[in-house]
Amino acid sequence: MMVQDTIVNRELDQLKRGYRDIHAPAYLATRIRTAVAGRGARSHRWIWVTAAAAIVAVAWLLPNLLQRQPAVSPGASRPSFSTLAALRPATPAVKTPGLSQLRSVTMPAMSPRPQLKPHPESTKPQTRLHIDDAYLEEKDHAHV
Amino acid sequence: MNWDDKSDADLVRLFKSGEPAAFDAIVLRFQDRVFRLACVWLYDEQSAADVAQEVFVRGYSGLRLFRFRSAPFTWLYRTTKNVCREFNRVRRTEPLDHEPVDTSATPERHVANYQGARRVRELVATLPKRQQEVVMLRIFEDFSVRETAQAMGCREGTVKALLHKAVKQLKLNNDGAGYDRE
Numbered sequence: 001m002m003v004q005d006t007i008v009n010r011e012l013d014q015l016k017r018g019y020r021d022i023h024a025p026a027y028l029a030t031r032i033r034t035a036v037a038g039r040g041a042r043s044h045r046w047i048w049v050t051a052a053a054a055i056v057a058v059a060w061l062l063p064n065l066l067q068r069q070p071a072v073s074p075g076a077s078r079p080s081f082s083t084l085a086a087l088r089p090a091t092p093a094v095k096t097p098g099l100s101q102l103r104s105v106t107m108p109a110m111s112p113r114p115q116l117k118p119h120p121e122s123t124k125p126q127t128r129l130h131i132d133d134a135y136l137e138e139k140d141h142a143h144v
Numbered sequence: 145m146n147w148d149d150k151s152d153a154d155l156v157r158l159f160k161s162g163e164p165a166a167f168d169a170i171v172l173r174f175q176d177r178v179f180r181l182a183c184v185w186l187y188d189e190q191s192a193a194d195v196a197q198e199v200f201v202r203g204y205s206g207l208r209l210f211r212f213r214s215a216p217f218t219w220l221y222r223t224t225k226n227v228c229r230e231f232n233r234v235r236r237t238e239p240l241d242h243e244p245v246d247t248s249a250t251p252e253r254h255v256a257n258y259q260g261a262r263r264v265r266e267l268v269a270t271l272p273k274r275q276q277e278v279v280m281l282r283i284f285e286d287f288s289v290r291e292t293a294q295a296m297g298c299r300e301g302t303v304k305a306l307l308h309k310a311v312k313q314l315k316l317n318n319d320g321a322g323y324d325r326e
Contacts, residue, residue, distance in 0.1 A: 007318060008311070008314055008315050008318055011318065012283060012314075015263055015264055015267055015284075016283065016284055018259065018260035018263055018264070019180060019184075019260050019261070019263075019264045019284050020180075020284075021260050022176070022179065022180045022183055022260045022261055023176050023179070024175040024176050024178075024179035024193070024196060025179075025189070025193060028175055028179065028193055028196055028197070029168070029171050029172060029175060031193070031197055032171050032175070032196070032197050032200040032201070033168065033171070035197050035200075035201050036167070036200065036201055036204045039201050039204070
């Protein structure tokens, strides 16, 4: 086992030495410098150009959009919550009368209460002795 | 200014404070390490140089926002890994005939780089992905356990366990290869 470990370690050391012997080509640093300079300058220009284009586009589009907005049919657009909250039910134009006005209202006089005419025999119906015969007749219309 | 005396963090701090020469020092200090990692992951030197360039270009904007939660090279390592992954993904869709050939490096240097990278690649290729990463960082890049954990985004205990398994696997591979060196 020890021999195996030694062999593996020796092998790894040898490989490590070979690996460490790999060097970047001499031109690489110059190439990187050139690439960084080119990329850096280009990226800045790209940002400025994009920003300017965006500002111009917004400045050109915004008035057009604002002009077109009324042309849109009212049914298509939904009212916002703030608009809905601002809405109030229409109040009646008639002014509510004050309490003093209510008290001063004069009501028309009521007609006199109707009085029953006194019966020739008795004023009380239950004491009347005269009963119509028609009430005593048997009614059989319910059995027809 | 003597850049060699400065620590990695100091270089980044100077770069952040608006010292453009500090970035050149960062490139010179880390370019070999980034290039090596890319060589192992990408199979050819030209692609490794392209990746190293892209890593430092990203580093130019990324290190300005560096918050020193880890070592600067940990950040560069992660970027290298991401760029290599993107590069491999793009390359998978391209035909191999279109790969550029590097003619600027000397043939000897090219062969040495190629051999070194190939042997490391062959060694780690037998391991699972996470173990490959641990071996690359801990053994070949001499990262501490803590730095390795930060670079891999895991706990230190996980790094130790992965390294243990990786070394065990390498020993088994060595056995299977039938080495007879006594």
